[in-house]
Amino acid sequence: MRVGTGESAVVLLGAVPRRSSSIWTRAYLRLLLYGDTVCALLACVCVLGVRLLAGVFIPWAEFLLGFGLVIAWPITLMMGGAYRQRANGEGTEEFKAVFNGGVGLMAAVAIMAYATQTAIARSFVMAMLPLALLATLYYRYKMRKRLHRRRAVGEYMRQVIAVGHRESVLDLVVQFRRQPYHGMRVVGACLPEHAMDLDPDPDLDGIPVLGSFGDVASVVEREQADAVAVLACPELDGAALRRLAWSLETSRTDLFVAPALLDVSGPRISIRPVAGMPLLHVEHPEFDGTKQLVKTVFDRLVAGAALLLLALPLLAIALVIRLTSQGPALFYQTRVGKGGKDFRVVKFRTMVVDAERLKDTLLGANELDGVLFKIRNDPRITRVGAFLRKYSLDELPQLLNVLRGEMSLVGPRPPLPEEVAAYGIDVRRRLVVKPGMTGLWQVSGRSDLTWEESVRLDLRYVENWSLILDLQILWKTWSVVTRGEGAY
Template sequence: MVASMVSPPKVKRRKQLAGKLLFGVLDLALAALAFYLSWWLRYELEIGPLLTEFQYLPFGFYLGVFTSYLVLILVAFQITRVYRLRRSTGLLDELGRIFLGSALAVFVLIVIFSMYQPAVYSRLVFTYIGLSTPLIIGASRVLFRIGVDMLRRRGRLLEQLVVVGGGMHGKMIMQQVVTQPNLGYRLVGFLDDGHFARGAHFGRIRVLGAVDRLADVVQAYGVERVIIALPATEHRRIADVMDQCKAQGVGFHLIPDLFEIQLNTVDIDSIGGIPIIGLKDGGIVGWDFFLKRLLDTIMSSAVLILGSPVFLIIALAIKLESSGPVLYTAERVGQNGKPFRMYKFRSMREDADELRSALADHNQADGPLFKMANDPRRTRVGAWLRRLSLDELPQFWNILRGDMSLVGPRAPLAEEVAQYEEWQKKRLSVKPGLTGLWQVNGRSNVPFEEMVMMDIYYIDNWSLGLDINLIIRTIPAVLRRDGAY
């Protein structure tokens, strides 16, 4: 959760106001279209009970209702905050507000004109208006988001962003910005408050210097927004950064520290008007666990049944090229540190594990991971399988058994877990997954600490929609072979 502290400069406010006005005009036009379409469906196509000659009402008879509805739709959209969406507001949330606003406008319209002329206007017309308005306006929002998302992925319509602070909160917000281009930020880098050496990097993100270089960085990179991620104990420095942002007309946000408690785990209540803070249960539990397990069971069963011919072809290819087992099994660490046997199609020589120590000097991964782009232990069939991630297909059996999930952190080896820092162990609080944020954001190219931050973000922000989104995004990532080796 990020608390907004100051409005953008005047030019940006004008742009935001112009954008809201444009959406308002567009919504009026689309609401007018929905109204006319509803009248046309009832009186021209006669969808519903057949009309007699005396029951037919020309569109001009509905002009009063039409004008009232256009006013009501704008008022209702203001009430449901359709034009006050945050940058991080999801599509379903926006569509929900549009639906509620449309329903409210139609309800008030029915009440007003039922009292005025209860027996004249067709109830079916009002029903069609209530259905067509959110469909038409909602479709326009979907198309708008698709267009904006395409432009942002091509590097356009992005705000230049700098994060102030290289601690835990700074790392987490940087990871969210990097993995969510739909937010509309281009992360220039971050200003360090003593966590990094001069010229260092956090994964692929540059350190631009110390915090006191903010003014120079804003000018040099055309920074439009700053996120302050400094500890609450540094209140004087925070105030200084805020003053610099105001002086240069740069919008900024402040991440509250709250004694290092993550805000999405906080449950805020009150007793007699006194606010109290508690902690919500962590992890994926209860109804969330049921939904996730149901998705895992359905999809893994479907893949194992429908994909069985592919499994057979791969098994034959492995046996024809080299002797040894078709499947490679390795003990991995699962949820809450529980070990399990993970299955993969064998893509390396039988003595691959014994040769790993001899290749330690060629390791291209950081942290406790071991990765090589051109690993000499791979077989020819294995290299092809790994490029397309087909070697991981047997893990659907692990998913069906309940050892793994479709989406989650990468399943680590015991020796990797032994090297974890305390904060990194949080990734063991859920089942490991076949895919995840790391899979769709670079795979083997993602530095270890960055991968852990992605896993923690996933755990703290889990939803069924997020799982489905990551599953869909995995397919093009695999076909593009992003970071596959």
């Protein structure tokens, strides 16, 4: 459920926003508008310039058509939703909107050219518009990275009032602080009445408690907040949420509601009206069938190609390991795969030979909670091993496990048998899919994550996996690994 009008049509038409965050939103959307137009203009000039250099005569009608398409380009993207506020900054919605808008304009021009038997539009359909689409997608990608950098230092943030129980609010605060690219900052909280009575001045990790559930509208008005995030709680039923939405209409404040069913999103969720009531329909994830077959074929083809391309670098790494420390270059360890089946994972050795024996003497120095064992400056790691771990080069031999079908390129982290023995019922859910060389845990903090955060990310992947999600994670893994963040 979402209430609010932070949509592009209102912003671009010059509506005056109430809150200061809408000022940078308008400026950001204007930059997108200008940049998209420039991309189309450059594509038009490039195509026309190449034709002129080739000695092709270009009639005035074709010049007019080209610059007409430049004007139509941002309009088409707007119609496709590329300037909606909620589409920019994260997720694939923005890129889908740009792609759909660009392809739609290509199709419209092609159909018009065919219907009128006009030949002058072919160069634009075959060259200009595809070039404009590629340039626009690249521009949007760079703008998104710029926005994320600004948000990482506290700029371009939306002020949020969190409504819910203490634990839920604290969890939301931690997640927003860990992932500032979402552009959300909790500036206040509203707790249930009984929580206020028990502790009139509770500590929510620096977030002030500004009222109870009945004070949300007045708190938003007083704090000039941009959004309200309602977390799952029994006190706020359908009628209470409806009244809250009504109270926020006049201030045009966005309302976000977290469903009780966590970690399920995307195409698995749809709202269907049944007997006059909007019911949330949740489809079951697909762990077998065509989608799994496609994923398996994709994994093995990519793993095989990567092994061929990286054969010489892999041999060089193995040679360096053998020359700098005693012991074999490869390290084999029993891990638990899909369905709880054991397999031997292969990695480059990054520790001394008797590392497993020394582990018992270092249990007291464990820096992670839960069942994981990690030490930031582990004395068992060799100098070459530290470098390999920083850039995840020690994981490359796992391509053999992927080729054998024991692992996937993307999936939950492959656990040790002793870790699985300590799993609860919920955590065992991560064993219904193959473990992966990378995953949401890899692109969201790696070893800097707590045990609970690592489990949450793995379960989120299990519930929402798709080939598109795998491709997104693989793309993000490259940037995370090259920066060497969170690895030890």
